[in-house]
Amino acid sequence: MKTKILFFAFFLFQTITILAQDMASLRTEALKSYKASVNxxxxxxxxxxxxxxxxxxxQDQMKAMFGQMMENEQFSIKLVEVEPNFSFGEIKKIEGKTFCFIDHxxxxxxKFKEPMEDAESMVEIFKSSxxxxxxxxxxxxxxxxxxMRSTLIAVADDLTKNQWKFLNKDKENKMFSMLFDEKIVKALGL
Structure with a gap:
């Protein structure tokens, strides 16, 4: 009986330690991803x-898309570094993959290059869109x-050698749905 209790205590300790390490690496990698984007x-x-x-x-196409999005004939966008105040969701394992939603x-x-005619309506458009x-x-x-608050979807699996990698969550979850099967999409409530 004493051996079973000792084994259970050891198993519980290992599980807590692994989850704590997982969360620690998730925090570190999420911050790295955030800072990379801001810079x-x-x-x-x-x-x-x-x-x-x-x-x-x-990667070349993505770089070109980012470049066009951040600076074009009409406007330029700069990301402003702020305290991300990460909020981590539950770490979920599905089909050998690990996921976590991170709000920040x-x-x-x-900045627009031409003077704004109707700034108030643009404010409302930005708020809703x-x-x-x-x-x-x-x-x-x-x-x-x-x-705003944005959401990163953290993924760790065989492809990433179980290191956390990220996707930006979009409103319709189009990118996520292109990368993962319907079962995972449903299991995560997307």
Whole structure:
């Protein structure tokens, strides 16, 4: 009986230790991913991105898309580094893969090149289309500050050598659905 209790205690201790290590590495990697994005460090962004993404869009294509999105004829976008205040969901194991949703603060500055005619309607558009919590317009700089909570989906599996890699969660979960089967999508409530 004493052996069984000792074995159970050891097993429980190991499980708690593994989960604590998993959460510690998840926190570290999530911060690395956040900082890479804020600094627009493409190499670091690609290093923290779930690798199957690059089967759909190459790194060169992604770099070009980011470049076009961040600076074009109409506006420029800069991500503003703030305290991310990560909020970690439950770590779930499904079909040999491990997932976790991570919410974090995300702030961007969007500067328009032409004067804004109707800044108030743009504020409302940003709030609804981006689920932004706060949008402010600065007439002097012709720019919007957009504050929101964004969600990263962390994935660790054989492909990542069980290291955490990330996807940005979009509203319709299109990218996630392209990468994972319907069973996983349903199990995660997407």
């Amino acid at each position: 627009m460090n493409f190499d670091a962004i690609f290093e923290t991105t779930y690798p199957k993404v690059f089967d759909i869009v190459s 603060n995300n702030v961007m500055s969007m 981006m689920s932004a919590e706060k949008v402010t317009y600065d007439k002097l700089t012709n720019s919007f500050r957009i504050e």
